[in-house]
Amino acid sequence: MDLINDSHKPQQARSEPCPGTLYIVGTPIGNLGDLSPRAKSVLKKVSLIACEDTRRSGQLLKTIESKVPLLSYHKNNFKSRQSQLLEILERKGSIALISDAGLPGINDPGEELVHAARSNNYEVICIPGPCAATTALVISGLPSQRFCFEGFLPKKQSLRKKRLEDISKEDRTTVIYESPHRLINLLEELSNVCGKERLIQISRELTKRHEESIGNTIEEVIKYFNLHKPKGEFTLILGGKKKKQEKKTSESEALNKLNRLINQGEKANEAARKIAEETGYKKNWLYSKLHEKLDK
Ligand code: SAM
Numbered sequence: 001m002d003l004i005n006d007s008h009k010p011q012q013a014r015s016e017p018c019p020g021t022l023y024i025v026g027t028p029i030g031n032l033g034d035l036s037p038r039a040k041s042v043l044k045k046v047s048l049i050a051c052e053d054t055r056r057s058g059q060l061l062k063t064i065e066s067k068v069p070l071l072s073y074h075k076n077n078f079k080s081r082q083s084q085l086l087e088i089l090e091r092k093g094s095i096a097l098i099s100d101a102g103l104p105g106i107n108d109p110g111e112e113l114v115h116a117a118r119s120n121n122y123e124v125i126c127i128p129g130p131c132a133a134t135t136a137l138v139i140s141g142l143p144s145q146r147f148c149f150e151g152f153l154p155k156k157q158s159l160r161k162k163r164l165e166d167i168s169k170e171d172r173t174t175v176i177y178e179s180p181h182r183l184i185n186l187l188e189e190l191s192n193v194c195g196k197e198r199l200i201q202i203s204r205e206l207t208k209r210h211e212e213s214i215g216n217t218i219e220e221v222i223k224y225f226n227l228h229k230p231k232g233e234f235t236l237i238l239g240g241k242k243k244k245q246e247k248k249t250s251e252s253e254a255l256n257k258l259n260r261l262i263n264q265g266e267k268a269n270e271a272a273r274k275i276a277e278e279t280g281y282k283k284n285w286l287y288s289k290l291h292e293k294l295d296k
Contacts (some may be wrong), residue, residue, distance in 0.1 A: 017046045017094035018125075022085075022117045024110060025096045026103045026129015027060060029233075030208035039127045040064045047093035050085060052100045052109060060098075073097065078109050082116050089122045096127075103131040107151040107177060133175045136203035136235035139213060140173070143240065147173040153186070160189075168193035171240040180230040184222065190238065191218045195273060199239030205232040242277065249279040258286055 016038070017023060023042050028034040043049060044066045050073035051057035057070060073081050088095055097104050097113060103126075104110035117124050137144050148170060154160045167174050167190075178186050183202075190198070196219035203213045210232065214224050249257075254275055261271040268290055276283035 017042055017096075018123065019092035019094060020089050021094050021123040021125055022089060022113065023094065023096040023125050023127055024104050024114065025098050025127045026131065027057075027098050027101060029102045029130045029132050029135065029206055030211075031130075032060075032063060034130045034207060035060070035064070036127065036129060039129055040066075042127055043096055043098070044068065045094075046096040048085075048088055048095050050081070050095055050097045050113070052098075056100055057098055068096075073113070074109055078112055082113060085113060086116060086120055086122070089117065089120075103129060106131050106133060106149075130207065132177070132203075132206055132233070132235045135206050136201070136213075136237050137173065137175055139203065140201035140237035141215075142173045142199060142201060142237050144173060147175060149175045150177075152177050164189055164193045167238065169241055171243055173240050174238045176236040176238060178234050178236060180232060180234060183230040183234055184225050186236070187218055187222050187225065191222065194218065194238070194241070195277070196222075197274075198241075201237045203235045203237070204230075206235065208232075249281075251281070254279045254281050254286065255289055258290065262290075 023046060025039050025042060026036075027039065043061060043064060046068055048071055049057065049061070049066070049068050050071050052072070052074045054070045054072050061068070061070070071081065071084075073085070085095055097110055099108035099110065102108065105114060114124050133149055137147060150163070150167065153163050153176065167176075176186070187200075190200070197217050199216055200218050200221055201213050201215040202221055203211070205211045214221050257279070258271055258275045261274065262268055266274070268287065272283045272286040272290070275281070275286055
């Protein structure tokens with residue numbers, strides 16, 4: 001009996017590269033062993049490789065003995081390079097686009113070239129490879145059925161504040177990229193908008209020798225990185241905001257919970273926030289009830 005459904009049988013690969021085709025090729029995010037045999041083959045046979053940094057990619061290509069010419073394609077020259085690259089496709093050449101690491105188009109140049117190639121009816125094919133966002137997500141232990149990707153947050157204060165507020169209300173898991181020297185500042189900002197108990201996993205140096213993942217709450221990871229200076233590359237996986245529960249808890253039960261927390265030493269404001277999250281009652285309502293009690 002044939003146990004493998006036809007659609008799951010390994011397919012006979014078509015001969016690559018095809019003329020007039022743009023290949024978006026994933027390269028390792030640290031571990032050279034993650035460069036796939038298909039990626040190696042295409043990177044040795046295309047007419048041209050467009051890459052962010054010719055010196056950096058040159059080192060990777062040397063390891064696979066690719067002699068294909070390189071052309072720089074980065075955020076400062078992508079507009080001027082576009083017509084040159086489309087002309088190669090027009091002449092039935094094939095192009096591989098790679099970034100410094102990972103999947104082009106994910107916080108790396110690529111999107112515009114793919115759009116231009118598609119608009120001019122050239123074929124675009126992805127040779128999948130590692131991506132820090134999905135690699136960190138699937139090992140986070142946080143829900144991965146539905147998630148959002150934010151990449152790097154904007155630096156401009158007004159945009160950043162709005163983005164942080166949106167992220168704090170998001171009920172799906174959110175993926176964020178950050179550099180080591182801004183990590184603690186971002187964690188403090190997230191703590192302010194999401195609360196220090198929001199779940200988080202931070203993956204550092206994925207696929208490399210010093211890979212590690214640190215969690216479980218924002219409070220815990222801030223403590224950790226205050227003791228261990230952040231070094232290397234970081235991807236943050238932030239748990240989503242928990243949906244408010246139906247108000248199954250009675251008003252008096254909710255107020256009892258609030259008083260218990262305060263008697264245990266929690267600040268009134270923080271206690272009201274926690275009980276609001278747990279019971280679905282509004283934080284301000286709980287807080288006002290505390291004052292009513294004090295006024296009596
Ligand atoms: N296109 C890439 C991808 O598919 O992963 C992302 C490029 S983006 C410019 C670079 C950021 O990705 C880093 O600053 C870091 O936040 C994240 N990153 C890349 N490699 C990583 C790694 N090995 N471990 C953790 N995060 C990584």
